[in-house]
Amino acid sequence: MNMRVLIIGLVLLVSAIGVIAVINNSENVVDVQAVDAKVSTDASGHTVTDISKNTGHVVNKLDMCIDEKYNESTPQYGNCTYNADVCDALNTSCHKEARTYTCYTGSVSVEKTSKKCKTDGYKIGKNKLNTGDYVCNVSDDVDSTTVVCDSKYDGNGDGICTSGESCMKFVVNGNNIDVYKRNSKDEYVKDDPTYFLAEASTEVEE
Secondary structure, three states: OOHHHHHHHHHHHHHHHHHHHHHHHHHHHHHHHHHHHHEEEEOOOOOOEOOOOOOOOOOEEEEEEEEEEEEEEEEEEEEEEEEEEEEEEEEEEEEEEEEEEEEEEEEEEEEEEEEEEEEEEEEEOEEEEEEEOOOEEEEEOOOOEEEEEEOOOOOOOOOOOOOOOOOOEEEEEOEEEEEEEEEEOOOOOOOOOOOOOOEEEEOOOO
């Protein structure tokens, strides 16, 4: 009788473990899908990364990526042997004995692939910013989304605008975009005649 109860108990325990495993696997699948949903590809081949914050605005970064092949030298290891002198405890009798150890045997060239990406712009709602010649920082709050772009050519291209650099600022509020420039002055203005670089452009996508 006790043996029968024990067997029934083991069966119930195995069943419970199986149910827990199924639940955990289901949770893992959901997590992976949620992560993958943050990155997609648009019709022009851009890698679209959702960088939205919890402000209600949809902000996507548009990267053009290519797979770049390169060769990397990889060390190879194998077994080497040597003859060791092996003697008895009193060193009265010795003989040679082959010993094996792990050693470096050379290297091989292995082809690898890395992904190189260049940010072409941003899409905020239906508004698209074409910022390929700039490096930008995006700040987002409840009222609006602000994109500050530092020129790669008349600046250090770090996305931070400092005195003497050519910069542009976009303030996006719904379907409205205010565009500001900054070059010879230390404040942003809507019209700066000294701004001679190619400007980042805006467009509205339906």
